[in-house]
Amino acid sequence: SNDAEGSSEATETEDGKQIVTFWHAMGGASQEALDKIVASYNESQDEVEVRAEFQGTYDEALTKFHSVAGTDSAPTMIQVFEIGTMSMVNSGHIEPIQKFIDEDGYDMGHLEENIVNYYKIDDQFYSMPFNSSTPVMFYNKDAFEEAGLDPENPPQTFEEVEAASKAIVESNPEMKGFALQAYGWLFEQLLANQGALLLNEDNGRSGVATEIGFTEEQGKSIFEWVERMNTDGTFANYGTNGDNMLAGFLAEDVSMFLQSSANSRDLIDNAPFEVGVAFLPHPENVEREGVVIGGASLWMSEGKEEAEQKAAWDFMKYLQSPEIQAQWHTDTGYFAINPAAYEEELAVEMHEENPQLKVTVEQLQATNPSYATQGAVMDMIPEERKIIETALESVFNGGDVDTTYQTAIEQLNAAIETANKARGE
Amino acid sequence: MSYIELKDITKSYHAGNNILEQINLTIEKGEFFVLVGPSGSGKSTLLRMIAGLEDITDGVLKMNEKVVNHLQPKDRNLSMVFQNYALYPHLSVEQNILFGLKAKKVSKAEQQKRLKETAEMMGLSELLDRKPRQLSGGQRQRVALARSVVSEAPLCLMDEPLSNLDAKLRAQMRVEIRRLQKQLGLTLIYVTHDQVEAMTMGDRIMVLNDGEIQQVGKPITLYNEPANLFVASFIGSPKMNMGKTEIKDVSNFLVNKTLSFSADVRMQKAFQVHKNIIAGIRPEHIQPAIHQEATHSLEVIHVEQLGNETSLALDVGGELWTAKWPGQWDITAGNQLEVYISTEHLSFFDAQTEALIRPASFSGHGEVQAI
Amino acid sequence: MSYIELKDITKSYHAGNNILEQINLTIEKGEFFVLVGPSGSGKSTLLRMIAGLEDITDGVLKMNEKVVNHLQPKDRNLSMVFQNYALYPHLSVEQNILFGLKAKKVSKAEQQKRLKETAEMMGLSELLDRKPRQLSGGQRQRVALARSVVSEAPLCLMDEPLSNLDAKLRAQMRVEIRRLQKQLGLTLIYVTHDQVEAMTMGDRIMVLNDGEIQQVGKPITLYNEPANLFVASFIGSPKMNMGKTEIKDVSNFLVNKTLSFSADVRMQKAFQVHKNIIAGIRPEHIQPAIHQEATHSLEVIHVEQLGNETSLALDVGGELWTAKWPGQWDITAGNQLEVYISTEHLSFFDAQTEALIRPASFSGHGEVQAI
Amino acid sequence: MRIPFGRKIVTYLLLIAAAFLVFTPTMMAVVMSFMTNQDIMTGSLPSAFSLDNYRRAFEQFPLLHYVINSFLVSIAIMIGQLILASLAAYAFVFLEFKGRDFLFYLFIATMMVPFEASIIPNFHTIRDLGWIDQYTGLTIPFFAMAFGTFLLRQNFKQIPKELREASQIAGMGDVKFYLKVVLPVAKTSLITLGVYGFLTSWNMYLWPLLATTNDNVRTVQIGLRQLQSQEQMNDWGVIMAGAVIVIIPTLILLFLGQKKLQRGLTEGALK
Amino acid sequence: MTNMTAVITQEDQALFVRTKRKQRYKQFIKGILFLLPSIALFSVFLFYPLLRTIYLSFFLTDASGATTVFVGWDNFVTLFQSTIFQQSIKSTFLFVLYTVPLTIVISLFLAIIANEKLKGIGFFRTIFSSTMGISVAAASVFWLYLFHPTIGFLNIIMDTFGLEKVGWLTDPSWALIAVAVTTIWMNIGFTFLILLGGLQSIDKYLYESADVDGAGYFYKLRRITIPMLSPTLFFVVTVTIINAFQTFGQVDILTQGGPQNATNLMVYSIYREAFTNYQFGSASAQAIILFIIILLMTIIQFKLGERKVHYQ
C-alpha cells in the first residue's frame, strides 16, 4: 500500500537511490543539528539517501530496536547510548562494525583515544562512535568574583567545591553554591575520576561482572560530599531534572553544577553572566583519574542487503570527517570524536570565541587510560543508574548516608545477579 | 370463531404473589372487548401478556387457535397504545406515527395516505413536525393512539387511550375508534376506567379485581345483573347504594334499619336460604315522588348540580346514599325529601359470598323505566 | 379577599406565538377553582406559571396582594400534583410522600402522623415500600396526589389528578379532596376534563380555549348560560346539539331546515338584530313525548345503552343530534321517534360572534325541569 | 424558571473563579509561546511579542503532515469505537442471552489491563501482522473499547423499556431498533464518547511512537515529544508553541462539539 | 367457554420448550454477533497480551523480551520482598486516594454550577471541559513549567507572598501531590462533561416538583441530584479509579518516578522495568499484580456500588 512507502520495506527511492534508515534518539536542539548533517550528506552525493527518524529516548529507541530486530521493520542503522553497548552485542541482531573496517581497510586510528578505549571490546569495534560527551563542572564566573573567589581558578576537589560554595552563599544568601543532578551517569563519572571501578572483572571488560567494583570508601565519598554541603546549606536540590538545574543556574540560583559537555553551547549562549567550565572535581585524598566518555554510537543491523549496509557504512564514515565533527561539536557541545576537527576553521573560531569549549576537550585528553576510565560494560547499567539516582535523591533529601548506601549496594548486586541469570547462559 | 383464548393464565412477579390468577377468557374475532377494574388490578399486565411483552407465568394463550405463548410480539401481528404513551423522544410526531409502517416496509404512498387520514382524525395535522416534548399531555396521547390506528393490525390493544383527553374530544374519539374498529373488522382489547367508554364502546366487558375475573358479559348485563357486590359497586356511577337487609316480619323487610319494603314470596324464600343479605339500589332508582306516590322520606345531606342532572346525598340509617335525578333540582340540604323506591329495583346479594341473589327486575325492556 | 390575582398574564415559548393571551383572573382564598379546556389550550402552562415553574412572559401575578412574579416556587408556599406525576423514581412511595415534609423540617412524629393518614386515605398503605416503577398507573397518580395532600400548603395546584383512576375510586377521591379542601381551608386550582369533577367540585370554573379565557363562573351558570358557542359545546356531555336557525315566517323559525318552532316577540326581535343565529339544545332536553305531546318526530340512527341512561343519535336535517334519556329504553335504530322539544330549552348564539344571545330558560329553579 | 438574582451573582462569581483556576495553565502556555526565551528564563512578564517560537516549532518537524495524520487516525479510531462500543452496549442492555453478564464483566475486566503493560506483546502482534507504519496498526487495536461500552451501557439502560416494547410490537428487529431508536436517543452519549475517543486518540503518544518508524504516518504528539530533549536545556518557548499547536485543534473541536452536546443533552424523555 | 381445558397439552409443552430453546439460541447468536467485533479485537489486543504477560511473569528474559530461564514464582517473590515495589504499591494507592475523590468532587462542583441556565454558560462549560482537549504530553509540559523550581509560576507566587519555595517535583513529600494535582487538572475536563451530561438528563419535572415542595438548594442536591446522578457517578468513579491506577504519561514527563521512587506508580514501574531494565519477566509479574489489584477494586466497587445505584 501507499502507506508502506518509505518504510523500511522499500530499500530504494523512486530515483534509484539506496535508502538508509537511521534511527536516533536526538530530541530538541540536537535533532536540529543532526538533521542538518543528514541533509548535507544527502546532498553531497546521489547514491544514498539517509532517512533519519526519531524513535524516542535512548531507552525507548533501544527497546524498540530489540522488538523489531531481525524483521523487515528494523532500520539499517541505529544510534544507541553507550550503556546499551552490551545489550546490543548480546542481541545477536547486529553486524559488528569491525567487519566493514576490515573489508574497507578503514583506519580508526584518527579517533580520540578514550573513545577507542570505550568502544573497543574484545579487541574489536562493534559500533561506530558518533556523539560523545563527558561531564564537566559549569560555574558562574561573575558570582565567583563577587564572592571573592578567583574565577579563573575553579575548585578542583570536593573540598574546594565545598569551600567555594560556602563563600558564595555567604556573599549572596539568595544563591546556592553547588548542585548535583541525581543522574547515575554523573555518579559513574565521579567514581571513575577517583580511579574506582563501577563493576568488578575490570568494569566487566575482562569477564562478566558479578558484583560492584568500587569500595565502600569510594562510593560513600560522593554521598558524604553531598551530605556535607547539604548540612552547610550550600547545596541545591534539583532532583533528577537536568533542565531545572540548568534554569536554576541561568537564573543565578546556583553557582556550580555538573553536567554533560553537550550543554556547553546552550549555556554559554543563554547565560546573562560569564560561564566558566571546569574539570570534574575529585576527593582531595585521591589523584584525578579522568572521565569516561558518554553519549552514543551507531550500530549496523544484521541481515540487511549488502548495498544497504555499504551505504550506511559510507554515511558513518562521512560522520567521522573533520568538517562534520567540527560542525557537530560547535552546534551541540558534543566532542569531536575525530580530534582533527579541532583544526577546522569553524572549531578554531568557536574556541577562540568561547575558550570554555576547550576545557571539555582538555579534560578528556588529560584522562589516564585505565579500566576505570574505560567505562563499565554490562546490560544492567540503565538499572544501576535508577538505583543510584534514587539513592542520591535520598541523600539530597536528608536521608542517612549509611543506610542509603547499603540499600543501594544490595539493590545493585541483586540487579547484577538477575541480569546474569536472565542471560540464561 | 374464538380469536383469542386465555386458559388458566397466571402471572406473578415474585413467586407466591400472583398478580393475575387463573384467567380464562375467549375473545371473538372483530369483538370490542373492554377491560375494567380498579387501579392495580392487573389490566395493564394482562394486556402486556397478550402483546407478548410480559412472560406468561402459567397457562396457555391462543390466537387463531394457535398457541402463542412463545411467540415474539412482532409475530403476533398487533398494535398497542401504552398507558404512558412510549413515544420516541427523538422523532417528530409524523415519524412517530410512521415508525411501525416503515418497519413493515409499507409503501411510501400508502404511508402518506394513512398518515394523512389518521392525523386528521386525531387532530394532529398541525403538530406533525413537533417533537413529543413540545406537546401537551393530551396531544401526546393522541400521537400514541394514532400510531396504533395507523398500523391497521387486526388486533389492537389499548391501555387507557383517552384518559388525558377532554370530554368533547373524548366523545369524538370514542366514535372514531368504534367506527374504525367496525370498518376494519379489528379485534380490540381496551382498558378504560371511564364508565361511558366501557358501556358504549364494548361488545363485552370484563371486570377484573385483584387479578381475578369478576364477570364477563355485555355491558348492559353487567349493569343490570352484576354477578357480585364488587361488580355492582364498580359498574355504574355514582355507585350503587348498598344496605344490610333484615326481615322485620313475614311480609316486610328493612334496609339499613330504616327503609321498609314489603317482601313477596320469592324474597321470603331467599331470606330463608341466605343468612345475611345486602340490598342494592342504583342512584337513578331513588326517584322523586312525582308520578308515583312517595314510599319513603329521607333527609338531604348534600346536593350537587351537574347541569344535566342533580346528585343528592341522602341519609339512610346513618349511611350516605346517592340519588341521581335528571335535570336541575332546587333542593336544599337539610330538608326531608319524599322519594319513590320500588322493590322491583332492588338487587339482592349474599353478604357472605357476595354473589347476586336476585337482580333488580327491569320488567321487560322497552317500557319506560324512569320518567 | 382576593388571594390570587392574574393581571394580563401572557405566555409564549416563541416570540409572536402566545400560548396564553392576556389572562385576567382573581381567585379567592379558600376557593375551589376549576380549570377546563381542550387539550393543548394552556391549562398546564397556566398552572405552572402560578407555581413559578414557568416564566411569566408578560403581566403581573399577585398572591396575597403581593407581586410574586419573581418568587421561587418554594417561596410561594404551595403544593402541586403534576400531570405526569413527577415521582422521584429512586425513592420509595413513603419517601416520595415525605419528601416535602423533610425538606421543610417537619417533626418526625408529625411526618409519620400525616403519612399514615394520607396513605390510608389514598389506599397506599400497602405500597409504601415500593418504588414508582413497581406501581400501576393509577397507583402512581395516587402517590402524586398524596404528596400534595400531605404538605397541607394553603394553595394546591392539581393537574388532572384523578385521570388515571377508575370511576369508583375517583368518586371517593373527589369527596376526599373536597372534604380536605374545606377542612383545611385550602385554595385549590384544579385542572380536569372530567365533566362531573368540574361541575361538582368547583366553586367556580374557568373555560380556556387556545390560551384565551372563554368564561369564568359558577358551574351551573356555565352550564345554563354558556357565554359562547365554545363553552356551550365544551361544557356538558354529550355536547349540546347545535343547528343553524332560519326564520320561516313571522312567528316561526326552522332549525337545521327541519325542526320548526314558534317564535315569541323577544325572539323575533333577536332575529332582526343578528343575521345568522345558531340554536343549541342540550341532549337531555330532547325528551320522550310521554308527559307532553310530541312536537317533532325524528329518525333514530343509533342507540347506546349506558345503564342508567340511554343515548340516542337522531337525524336532524342530515346532522346527528344526541338525545339522552334517563333509564334504559328499548329503542331500535331506524325507527321514527316522537319527541318533545320545548322552545324554552333552546339557547341562541350569534353565528358570527359566537356569543350567547339568549340562554335556555329554566323558568325558575325548584320546579322539575325534565322528567 | 427564573433564577433569583442573589444566586445568579454567586453562581457567576463561582463560575468566573473556577474558570480562572482551570484555564490558567492553558492561558499561561499560550502567553509563553509568544514570549522570548530571555523573558521566560528570567521569569519576568512578557516584554515582547514574538512569533519566533512558532516559526522554530514548524521548522523542527513536519507539523502539517503530523496534524493531518493525527486527524485521520483519531477520526478512524473514533468511528471504530463508536460502532463497536454501541453494538456491544446494545447487546448488554437489550438482548438477553446466556453468559451476558459474564461477558460484560469480562469487558469491564479488560479496562483493568494497563495498556502500557501489554504494549510489548501488542507491538509484536502488529509487527507480525505487518502493520507497523500503517494506519491499521495505529487505529485498529483501539477500536474495541470497554470504557465506551460501559459508558453507553449506562446510558442505554436509561432508555425506557416501553420504547423497545413499542417497536417490538411494530415488528422492528434488533438491528433496526438499534439504528433507528437507540442511536438517535443516545445521541448525546455518542457525541460525548466520540469526542472522548477522538481526543484520547489525538493525545496518544507512546503507541504512535512505537508503532511507527517514520514521519509518514506519525502523529502530532510525537512532534511535541521531539521538542523536549533529554538532558539539554529545554526551550520553553518553542515547547509551549508546540503544545499550543497540538491543543488548538482539540480545543476547537471541543468548542464546536460543545454546542452540539448542549443541544443533544436537552432531548426530552418519555411521558 | 365450555370446552376450555385448563391443561397444557404435551404437544404445547414440547412446543414451548422447543421454541424457548430456539429463541434463546437465536438471542445468544444475536448477542454474540453484536459483540463479535469487540470480542475479536479484545482477544487479539488484550486477552492474548494478558495471557502472554502471565506466561512471561514466570520467566527471566533477555533484552529483546525472549524468555530465557523459567523461574516459577520467583519474580513475584522477589517483587514482594523489594522495597522499591512496596514503595510503588504504596505510592499508587496514595495517588488513587489523592486523585479520585478530588477529581470527582471538583468536577461535580463545576458541573453543578455550570448546570444553571445562565447567559454565557456555554463559555464556562467550554472552559471547564477544555482540559479534556489537552493531551497528557501538553498538560504535563504545562505543569512541568508551573512546578519549575526557579521560573515556575507556583514558586514565583510563593515568592511574592514571602513563602519558602517548594521543591514540587524534587521533594519526596511533595512530588506525588504535584503529580496528583496535574492529574486532577487533566481529568476534570472529561469528568465534568460526563457529569454535566448526567445532570442534564435528570427529568426537570423532579426539580419542579421539589421546588413546589419547598425543597432548598442543598436538599435537592442531596435528595435528587446525587441519587439520580448515581449511575453516572458510579461510572465516573469506576473509570477514574481505573485511570488513576494506570497513570503513566504525567509521571514519565514530570518525575520519571522520582524523587526516591515517590512517584514510581505501578504502570510507570512496569514501563521502567521493561523499557529500561529489560526485565520483562518482572515487568509482567508487576502487570499481573496490578491487574489483580484493579480487578479486586472494581469487583468491590461493583458489589458495593451498583446496588446503591438507581437505574431508571
Ligand SMILES: Nc1ncnc2c1ncn2[C@@H]1O[C@H](COP(=O)(O)OP(=O)(O)OP(=O)(O)O)[C@@H](O)[C@H]1O
Ligand atoms: N415490576 C413490578 N414488580 C412488582 N409488582 C408490579 C410490577 N409491575 C406492576 N406491579 C403490580 O402489579 C399490579 C398490577 O399492575 P397493572 O399495571 O397491571 O395494574 P392496572 O390494572 O393496569 O392499574 P392502573 O389502572 O392503575 O393502570 C399492581 O398492584 C402493581 O403494583
Ligand SMILES: Nc1ncnc2c1ncn2[C@@H]1O[C@H](COP(=O)(O)OP(=O)(O)OP(=O)(O)O)[C@@H](O)[C@H]1O
Ligand atoms: N416547550 C414547549 N415548546 C413549545 N410549545 C409548547 C411547549 N410546551 C407546551 N407547548 C404547547 O403549549 C400549548 C399548551 O400546552 P399545555 O401543556 O398547557 O396544554 P394543556 O391545556 O395542559 O393540555 P392537556 O390537557 O393536553 O394537558 C400546547 O399547544 C403545547 O403544544
Ligand SMILES: O=P(O)(O)OC[C@H](O)CO
Ligand atoms: O546525553 P548524552 O548524549 O550526552 O549522553 C549521556 C550519557 O552518556 C547517556 O548514557
Ligand SMILES: [Mg+2]
Ligand atoms: Mg395500567
Ligand SMILES: [Mg+2]
Ligand atoms: Mg396539561
